[in-house]
Amino acid sequence: MSEKLYAVIDVETTGKGIHGNRITEICIVVLKGDTVIDKFTSLVNPECPIPPFITGLTGIDNDMVRDAPRFHEIAQRIIELTTGAIFVAHNVNFDYNVIKEEFKNLGYSFVRKKLCTVRLSRKLIPGMFSYSLGKLCSALNIPLEDRHRAEGDTDATVVLFQRILSLDPEFKVINKFLNVRSKEATLPPHLKAENIDQLPEETGIYLFKDQKGKVIYAGKAKNIKQRVVSHFYDKKNKEYALGQETYTIDFEVTGDELVALLLEAEKIRKHYPKFNKAQKKPVAPYCIMYYTNRKGVIQLAIDRSHTFDHSIEIFYTRAEAIEKLEQLCEKFQLCPRYCSLQTTTERCSHYKIKNCKGICIGDESVALYNMRAQQALSSLKRDQKSYFIKGKGRTFNEQSFVMIQDGVYRGFGYLQNDEQILNSEDFDTYLQLQKHTYHTTKIIKSYLRKHGDRNIVPI
The missing domain is CATH 3.30.420.10 (Ribonuclease H-like superfamily/Ribonuclease H)
Structure with missing residues (x-):
């Protein structure tokens, strides 16, 4: 040698x-x-x-x-x-x-x-x-x-x-x-091999930190160790630069993939890591808003807002919001013109919705129309349900839960399988409070579309 x-x-x-x-x-x-x-x-x-x-x-x-x-x-x-x-x-x-x-x-x-x-x-x-x-x-x-x-x-x-x-x-x-x-x-120059050896092969989140201990990247994985190591085999400029600045890697086992996704979103929101691109850009979702116009008619509209009014539903595309407005129009016999589905100032002539009672041409009283408009808005509020999403725990005798109250994500927690829970207030003891954001709402909606009501427990 x-x-x-x-x-x-x-x-x-x-x-x-x-x-x-x-x-x-x-x-x-x-x-x-x-x-x-x-x-x-x-x-x-x-x-x-x-x-x-x-x-x-x-x-x-x-x-x-x-x-x-x-x-x-x-x-x-x-x-x-x-x-x-x-x-x-x-x-x-x-x-x-x-x-x-x-x-x-x-x-x-x-x-x-x-x-x-x-x-x-x-x-x-x-x-x-x-x-x-x-x-x-x-x-x-x-x-x-x-x-x-x-x-x-x-x-x-x-x-x-x-x-x-x-x-x-x-x-x-x-x-x-x-x-x-x-x-x-294969490891970056400043990262100790022992740090990699300590990473678990379980579901959770991981945090890359620089020399000062600042989080520079947050990720989630079904297998934390496998995903972390894969970063160092990737020869893209971004991955290489990430490795050059990484001194330590922390992790948190969640057991459940949904909890990992939500916790990843929270870490990105909190630390704003320089190497994360997704979820950093502030997004104004589409909302169904309402106001009273000069004629005293309750008018519905689609707008974008960074503030979350949880009495009205939020949407990720304008098309989704329009589809919901059309459903409200048909169900409550509202006028497409006063739901911002067409811009004409004359009588409404929507290609699909034909059951307007004539508020747009004065054939219906404002009071009667507003009553149905209020019912439509109330239906949106009723859609904001309260429930738990059950998932895997960090150990075999534990389960996770994600809490949504009145349509608002409140956080997650863990329960022993033999834990006696009598009412929703009992969950507060185990709940880790989290921030409700555009991204957490999107994560939860995506989960529900994929899994349906299989793991849902109504409150």
């Missing part, structure tokens, strides 16, 4: 994520054991403009790379230096994936075993304040010149890796990291 070849590599790039991220400079130092036997450094023409903020970071500008070789011109040299060698880098997945993508563009499959000096340092040099290359070199008195240039960073990483080799003389840690079944090769 001491004669093993290692290719310590650093690349500077145009900084556009993994896909579309082009190399502007590369340095490769080849070690046999802990001895340097070869070195290659070159600027690279990325064949695209270098953003100003990247120039500010690395000092590499468009003029510097204009006459530099393109990647395909140095590709053969990279293959020669890395063939039979283990690919070593500080935060290895970044450098490895960028080079792999460059070769993919050439139609070549670049596959190498790899080692990450961030993860190796965390294991063999524990207790450091930071494992960034700059901070780590400063703490360990490793010289680092030309920071954010490929050669300067590679030279420092070589010294760091030599230090790591001296701390693992029997290669127990390195062999574990090289094991294809080991999580060490």
Whole structure:
């Protein structure tokens, strides 16, 4: 093992994520054991403009790379230096994936075993304040010149890796990291493998947190561990960036998928994680509103509102709201014109609803019409039912419940199977109060459409 070849590599790039991220400079130092036997450094023409903020970071500008070789011109040299060698880098997945993508563009499959000096340092040099290359070199008195240039960073990483080799003389840690079944090769640089080992293979929610403990992503899963690990195999830019900022992962077992969905929605609402896109954008649902017009007639209309008036139903599309208004019109013999189903100021002439009693042309009194309009509004209020949705618990002798009261989601809780519940007030002891939102309403409605009344207990 001491004669093993290692290719310590650093690349500077145009900084556009993994896909579309082009190399502007590369340095490769080849070690046999802990001895340097070869070195290659070159600027690279990325064949695209270098953003100003990247120039500010690395000092590499468009003029510097204009006459530099393109990647395909140095590709053969990279293959020669890395063939039979283990690919070593500080935060290895970044450098490895960028080079792999460059070769993919050439139609070549670049596959190498790899080692990450961030993860190796965390294991063999524990207790450091930071494992960034700059901070780590400063703490360990490793010289680092030309920071954010490929050669300067590679030279420092070589010294760091030599230090790591001296701390693992029997290669127990390195062999574990090289094991294809080991999580060490696929996990983000700052996440401990023990954190993954502790994740349950059960239904619930999980929270990715950054270095300061701030939630940066919230998700739900039927199998928490399996879903979390899948994030790290996904090579999309978003998933890669998420992994780079993740330091710890918390979880909460719910047992029931509906509870997991509702709890996920609450975590997103509360923490507003930077990597969650769904459910973050405020949504104004469609509502059936009513008002009294200048003639004293109760007029129904469709509007959007961020405030929840729970006496009227909310809808996720305008088409659903129109369909409900048409049903009210037919059932209570209302006028399509006064239900905002047509804009004409003359007599109503709806293509489907023909049972208007003539309020629009003065053939019916306002009082009689308003009486039926009030009945229609009351029917909407009666539709806001109170019930529980039963589900799986977190253990075999437990069950979950989701509480909806007068159409409003109040929260969820857990009961032992042998618990004696005499009335709805008894549930309050076990209820974890939650916020009623557009998204929780949508989740519950979707559940009811899929499962019907199978697990419903009326209050």
